[in-house]
Amino acid sequence: MYRLLVADDDMNEREGIQFLIRKLQLPLKVDTASNGKQALERLSEAHYDILLTDIKMPFMNGLDLAEQAKALKPALKIIILSGHGEFEYAKRAILINVAQYMLKPIEPDEFEASLNRVIKSCREDEQRDRMLRGLAPARDRASAEEEASAPREGTGDTEQRRAVEEVIRLIEREYDQDLSLEYLARKVHLSGSYLSHIFKKATGTSVVKYINGYRMEKAKAFLCEENYKIVDIYRMVGFSDASYFGMAFKNHFGVTPTQFRAMARPE
CATH class of the missing domain: 1.10.10.60 (Homeodomain-like)
Known part of the structure; x- marks a missing residue:
């Protein structure tokens, strides 16, 4: 379950978003704020994974809120909600590195897709952090013995982690080339299926994604x-x-x- 803070000065919008989240059964615990100042106070007092904010609000607009929230909590995922007439006003959001943009009026299908993408990103961040710290989840450790027996494909979490880190470096260097799972697997001397397995386990996402x-x-x-x-x-x-x-x-x-x-x- 992830925590979402909704900042919007329109009570109907806040209630509508809460209704949609309940209806879609998204894994989110929702709190609300009626303006940017109140939202920033709540962000400083409690942990939130996602901030969904309207742009135009009293006391502090959504972009000022997003900028200060990102400085306060760099890992926070931010979704900007704006009316069609405010789209140009949202250009500052690029500098804040927001996760998603949604236009009013909210379309339920687009709303669900956007939030699912952000939730997925939260999960991937968690798993990637575990990998980089060398702390594999307990459920992954249970299969370590079986994976360690794979011929010529590394033994233990350390070698798996090194292989995944090397693949990530390759992607960052050669993203403009025609990359494929098979090509990357050859580079780290693994089979495609084995690389796919350990990469997904370590990062929470597939190589292609x-x-x-x-x-x-x-x-x-x-x-x-x-x-x-x-x-x-x-x-x-x-x-x-x-x-x-x-x-x-x-x-x-x-x-x-x-x-x-x-x-x-x-x-």
Whole structure:
């Protein structure tokens, strides 16, 4: 169960979001705040995993709240909620590195998809932190003996962790190339199926999804720079088809590359 703080000065919006979360049976414990100042106070007093904030609120707007919340709790996942007329106003959100953007009026299907993506990201962060600290979950340790017996495929958690870390480094260096599970497995001298298993165990996500997520973050960074054209960026991050890149970007961030670029463009 993850903790979500909803900040919106409209009581109907707050209640509507709570209703949707209950109806969709999302694994979230929800608290609310009626303005940005109140939300920041609650964030400083208790642990929250996700902040969903409207942009226009009294005392402190949603972007000021998001910026201060991120400084207070860097791991906090932030979802920006804005009306269509406020979309340009949301460009500052890019600098805050928000997780998702949603436009009002809220569409239940899009709302569910956006929150599920953020919940999944929270889970992946937890598992990745365990891996980097060398602390495998107890349920994973139970299968260590079986995995250690795999021929020529490393023994114990330490070698598994090293292999996964090397694959992550390869992805970060070669994200603009035609990466595949088989290619990465050969690089670390493992079979594709074994690498897939230990990577998912360590990071909480598949190799392919990790590659896609890293490429999306790089694409977002390139879109923030005016000297790169959108028609070139998809190739720069390893995609061979512009339409597929656009669909992947929208699925990951909730907005299209063109919308994101408009938000990033200075006045």
